[in-house]
Amino acid sequence: MADFSVTPWEASGVIDYDKLIAQFGTKKISPLLKERISRAAGELHPMLARDYFFSHRDMDLIVDSHEKKEGFFLYTGRGPSGQMHIGHLVPLAFTKWLQDKFKCNLYIQITDDEKFLVKQGMQWEDTQKYSHENILDIIAVGFDPKRTFIFKDSEYVRNIYPLMLAIAKKTTLSTAKAVFGFTDSTNIGLSFYPSYQIVPTFFEKKRCLIPSAIDQDPYWRIQRDIAQSLGYFKTAAMHSKFLPPLSGMEGKMSSSVAQGAIWLTDDAKEVKSKINKYAFSGGKSSIEEHRKLGGNPEIDVSYQWMKIFFEPDNKKLQALHDEYKSGKLLSGEMKAALTERINSFLQAHREKREEARETIKEFTHEGALATQMWEKHF
Amino acid sequence: MADFSVTPWEASGVIDYDKLIAQFGTKKISPLLKERISRAAGELHPMLARDYFFSHRDMDLIVDSHEKKEGFFLYTGRGPSGQMHIGHLVPLAFTKWLQDKFKCNLYIQITDDEKFLVKQGMQWEDTQKYSHENILDIIAVGFDPKRTFIFKDSEYVRNIYPLMLAIAKKTTLSTAKAVFGFTDSTNIGLSFYPSYQIVPTFFEKKRCLIPSAIDQDPYWRIQRDIAQSLGYFKTAAMHSKFLPPLSGMEGKMSSSVAQGAIWLTDDAKEVKSKINKYAFSGGKSSIEEHRKLGGNPEIDVSYQWMKIFFEPDNKKLQALHDEYKSGKLLSGEMKAALTERINSFLQAHREKREEARETIKEFTHEGALATQMWEKHF
Numbered sequence: 001m002a003d004f005s006v007t008p009w010e011a012s013g014v015i016d017y018d019k020l021i022a023q024f025g026t027k028k029i030s031p032l033l034k035e036r037i038s039r040a041a042g043e044l045h046p047m048l049a050r051d052y053f054f055s056h057r058d059m060d061l062i063v064d065s066h067e068k069k070e071g072f073f074l075y076t077g078r079g080p081s082g083q084m085h086i087g088h089l090v091p092l093a094f095t096k097w098l099q100d101k102f103k104c105n106l107y108i109q110i111t112d113d114e115k116f117l118v119k120q121g122m123q124w125e126d127t128q129k130y131s132h133e134n135i136l137d138i139i140a141v142g143f144d145p146k147r148t149f150i151f152k153d154s155e156y157v158r159n160i161y162p163l164m165l166a167i168a169k170k171t172t173l174s175t176a177k178a179v180f181g182f183t184d185s186t187n188i189g190l191s192f193y194p195s196y197q198i199v200p201t202f203f204e205k206k207r208c209l210i211p212s213a214i215d216q217d218p219y220w221r222i223q224r225d226i227a228q229s230l231g232y233f234k235t236a237a238m239h240s241k242f243l244p245p246l247s248g249m250e251g252k253m254s255s256s257v258a259q260g261a262i263w264l265t266d267d268a269k270e271v272k273s274k275i276n277k278y279a280f281s282g283g284k285s286s287i288e289e290h291r292k293l294g295g296n297p298e299i300d301v302s303y304q305w306m307k308i309f310f311e312p313d314n315k316k317l318q319a320l321h322d323e324y325k326s327g328k329l330l331s332g333e334m335k336a337a338l339t340e341r342i343n344s345f346l347q348a349h350r351e352k353r354e355e356a357r358e359t360i361k362e363f364t365h366e367g368a369l370a371t372q373m374w375e376k377h378f
Numbered sequence: 379m380a381d382f383s384v385t386p387w388e389a390s391g392v393i394d395y396d397k398l399i400a401q402f403g404t405k406k407i408s409p410l411l412k413e414r415i416s417r418a419a420g421e422l423h424p425m426l427a428r429d430y431f432f433s434h435r436d437m438d439l440i441v442d443s444h445e446k447k448e449g450f451f452l453y454t455g456r457g458p459s460g461q462m463h464i465g466h467l468v469p470l471a472f473t474k475w476l477q478d479k480f481k482c483n484l485y486i487q488i489t490d491d492e493k494f495l496v497k498q499g500m501q502w503e504d505t506q507k508y509s510h511e512n513i514l515d516i517i518a519v520g521f522d523p524k525r526t527f528i529f530k531d532s533e534y535v536r537n538i539y540p541l542m543l544a545i546a547k548k549t550t551l552s553t554a555k556a557v558f559g560f561t562d563s564t565n566i567g568l569s570f571y572p573s574y575q576i577v578p579t580f581f582e583k584k585r586c587l588i589p590s591a592i593d594q595d596p597y598w599r600i601q602r603d604i605a606q607s608l609g610y611f612k613t614a615a616m617h618s619k620f621l622p623p624l625s626g627m628e629g630k631m632s633s634s635v636a637q638g639a640i641w642l643t644d645d646a647k648e649v650k651s652k653i654n655k656y657a658f659s660g661g662k663s664s665i666e667e668h669r670k671l672g673g674n675p676e677i678d679v680s681y682q683w684m685k686i687f688f689e690p691d692n693k694k695l696q697a698l699h700d701e702y703k704s705g706k707l708l709s710g711e712m713k714a715a716l717t718e719r720i721n722s723f724l725q726a727h728r729e730k731r732e733e734a735r736e737t738i739k740e741f742t743h744e745g746a747l748a749t750q751m752w753e754k755h756f
Contacts, residue, residue: 113539117547124540154543158536161491162502165532168567169495173551176566188554189546192570 004250006215007181011252017054017214017241024217026055026239036063041101046312047094047240055214057224058207058236065207066102072207072236074098075200077109080130081119084137085261086342087243087253089349090309092141094240095211099144105369106148107200108138113153114196117189137264139356139363140349146368153196156373160199163378168195170226179218198223201235202378213252214239243308248280249299264350268343275302275339276332282324283331294327295334302331302338310341382628384593385559389630395432395592395619402595404433404617414441419479424690425472425618433592435602436585436614443585444480450585450614452476453578455487458508459497462515463639464720465621465631467727468687470519472618473589477522483747484526485578486516491531492574495567515642517734517741518727524746531574534751538577541756546573548604557596576601579613580756591630592617621686626658627677642728646721653680653717654710660702661709672705673712680709680716688719 004013006020021028029048033056038044040063047053065072076095078088099106112127131152138150157164173191176182182191201208201223210220217239224234242252245260253261259278262271282300284290297303303324311317320337323329364370382391384398399406407426411434416422418441425431443450454473456466477484490505509530516528535542551569554560560569579586579601588598595617602612620630623638631639637656640649660678662668675681681702689695698715701707742748 113543116540116543124544154539155536157539158533161532161535162494165491165494165567166502168570169565171566172563173560173566173569174562177562182551184552184555185550187547188549188551188570188573189543191551192546192566195566 008215008218009181011215011242012250014250015242020214021055024055024214026057026214026217026237029054029056029059029238033060033063036060040066041098043101045094045097046314047090047308049314050307051241052308053094053211053238053240055217055239056237057217057220058234059209059238062207062209062236070206071104072102072209073104073204074106075109075203075208075210075235076106076212077111077197077200078134078138079111079115080127080134081115081122082130082255083263083265084134085253085255085263086309087261089137089141089264090243091211091213091240092138093309096141096143098209098211099147104147105204106143107203108143108148108150108363109197109200110135110150110152111193111197113157114190114193117187117193135360135364136353136356137349139359140352142352143363145359145362148363148367149369149373150363151370151373152364157196159374159376160196160378163202164195164199166230167198167226168192170229171195171222175222175225179221194219194222198226199378201227202230202232203373205232207233208235210235210237212237212239213242215242215252241308244301244304246274246278246280246301248301249304262342262346264346264353266346268347271342271346272339275335275342279335279338281331281335283334287330290330291327295324295329295331297321297324300324300331300334302334305338306334306341310338310345386593386596387559389593389620389632390628392628393620398592399433402433402592404435404592404595404615407432407434407437407616411438411441414438418444419476421479423472423475424692425468425686427692428685429619430686431472431589431616431618433595433617434615435595435598436612437587437616440585440587440614448584449482450480450587451482451582452484453487453581453586453588453613454484454590455489455575455578456512456516457489457493458505458512459493459500460508460633461641461643462512463631463633463641464687465639467515467519467642468621469589469591469618470516471687474519474521476587476589477525482525483582484521485581486521486526486528486741487575487578488513488528488530489571489575491535492568492571495565495571513738513742514731514734515727517737518730520730521741523737523740526741526745527747527751528741529751530742535574537752537754538574538756541580542573542577544608545576545604546570548607549573549600553600553603557599572597572600576604577756579605580608580610581751583610585611586613588613588615590615590617591620593620593630619686622679622682624652624656624658624679626679627682640720640724642724642731644724646725649720649724650717653713653720657713657716659709659713661712665708668708669705673702673707673709675699675702678702678709678712680712683716684712684719688716688723 004015034048062072074095110131112131116122116124116127135150176191176194220235227234245253247260280301282296284293306320324334382393412426440450488509490509494500494502494505513528554569554572598613605612623631625638658679660674662671684698702712
């Protein structure tokens with residue numbers, strides 16, 4: 001079997017997700033839990049039905065809270081270190097579904113401080129520019145402006161500083177080193193930063209649910225260790241697998257490998273060329289052979305992207321799968337279908353992103369939740 | 379010779395201040411420098427004339443800046459961990475003299491965050507209460523409300539967070555460990571804190587002067603290492619000796635030894651009783667012997683307090699010295715003289731402290747400098 005490695009900073013190799021569950025000590029999202037979520041939400045999101053979101057912590061307690069009408073809230077974030085790619089949008093799309101179905105508040109932390117601290121060449125002005133750009137992309141996903149608060153760490157720090165200190169006081173350098181891989185060469189800002197990341201899980205005296213890729217799970221270990229001693233709930237989480245890079249079913253789509261990613265700014269021609277050039281194919285080396293033996297959808301990146309994000313319709317997905325496997329659908333046709341889906345998605349995204357320039361203030365300062373949050377001091 | 383030890387956290391033994399200068403790598407305040415300060419200020423403060431302020435870094439450059447009309451500013455702070463004692467007021471009185479003579483801005487940092495992080499049992503509410511109480515005591519020293527900005531770290535953090543991050547990014551955990559004695563058991567808030575302490579030295583693009591006791595010198599080493607790379611001046615400093623505790627000429631007056639300190643809240647009876655009971659005397663064991671052999675003013679705490687703070691008149695101080703040494707002045711009389719001075723000082727202080735309730739807003743939010751500072755974002 002191929003080796004693999006997953007840390008909050010890197011994913012490589014062909015990932016065995018069952019092993020990850022054991023390694024991280026999380027729980028598999030069971031058929032029973034899916035059924036409970038489906039009943040509560042009125043439907044099951046394809047990412048849950050298809051096990052793209054596959055692991056969790058305390059999601060059963062979140063459903064309990066919902067059933068008891070105690071409510072819960074959502075929390076996610078974005079490090080503004082550059083432009084965003086499709087891999088960034090996938091968990092956000094799932095988060096939007098959760099907000100739509102459960103009508104809950106959502107807090108989106110823009111970690112300008114952490115990105116400035118962690119990236120050597122990064123200037124403060126860059127983090128501010130990317131923050132603005134990224135917020136537009138996030139709003140374009142379609143969150144509810146009345147129930148969503150998007151905040152930059154550097155702006156909101158005054159409201160949360162005492163709470164951040166209370167968290168920091170409970171966390172030693174050795175714990176931070178163990179969880180985040182810090183060393184004595186780490187700068188003193190970065191070693192403090194984990195306390196800010198925990199703050200939003202305490203924004204309400206309800207359970208917090210964090211939807212994210214599984215590699216982010218370690219970040220919440222400290223939260224779950226100290227939450228109760230500060231009078232809050234341990235945060236819950238739902239973990240997704242990774243969106244595979246174009247290059248194949250190893251690792252994850254990452255900003256550091258340009259050919260592996262589709263950027264939200266890529267135009268139709270670029271998308272087509274990238275998919276054709278780089279998208280790893282599960283097809284055979286000649287059309288004849290493919291027609292005869294069929295392709296392998298399990299390793300075909302184009303099919304996998306369809307399954308994860310671009311083909312929500314189960315019947316159509318099944319058809320793609322079966323026709324590809326039988327050899328009826330060629331790799332080039334699969335790529336063309338994906339290209340069309342990505343391009344119409346990106347076109348719609350960019351339109352919504354332009355509209356976001358008008359609504360940004362609602363999310364950051366003037367919407368119902370944002371107004372409430374700026375009046376709060378923790 | 380007795381051993382001694384001085385760190386930012388503790389002072390013990392009979393301190394050899396010349397050795398401290400060598401150990402810390404600072405400079406002695408020379409007669410020439412005193413003359414330059416005297417010419418610039420129009421007079422020499424007794425604490426300088428009597429070598430209570432005895433060491434410095436770059437004070438010659440501060441006088442240069444003054445002579446070239448480039449100006450400079452002052453910075454000091456207070457950790458609000460409890461009530462204040464007389465030892466806390468001594469450097470503030472000197473700082474007030476500097477502000478009066480040089481008409482310069484003064485920034486006073488109230489480190490509520492650091493005290494919360496460093497003291498295990500300390501609740502956030504305590505730090506807020508003591509901050510308010512301590513600010514009243516500080517204002518009572520008589521600073522110029524138009525040129526003074528007193529700020530709580532937790533309140534002003536939003537204005538300075540990006541600058542704090544820039545400082546933090548330049549400081550590794552190993553540097554912080556070396557300078558501040560942190561270990562892996564230190565909490566992640568405290569290890570970040572030094573970056574906040576450096577921020578006010580960058581409040582103006584002028585030289586900064588920090589008057590403090592010599593034990594605080596290590597705190598500014600990181601500042602002097604990184605200031606120029608961020609486009610600012612290395613901070614200058616003037617260092618005082620310690621106000622000896624009542625118990626004798628060892629260590630320094632400290633909040634942790636109650637009998638060693640006179641609190642600003644002590645009433646006349648308490649002061650009298652403390653001085654009589656605890657003030658270490660340089661006199662002889664009987665009146666007869668004292669009359670015959672005389673006392674030793676060098677180890678007499680009451681005389682030393684007169685010299686450091688309570689008798690600014692050189693002639694009167696000389697008379698106290700000579701009469702005590704000759705045996706004409708008894709220890710009880712020296713104590714009575716000091717008691718009278720302390721009590722009239724404290725009475726005046728408490729009156730000014732009551733008045734400070736009316737003016738506190740000028741220092742923290744509404745005065746000319748405070749208004750300017752709240753509009754600034756670093």
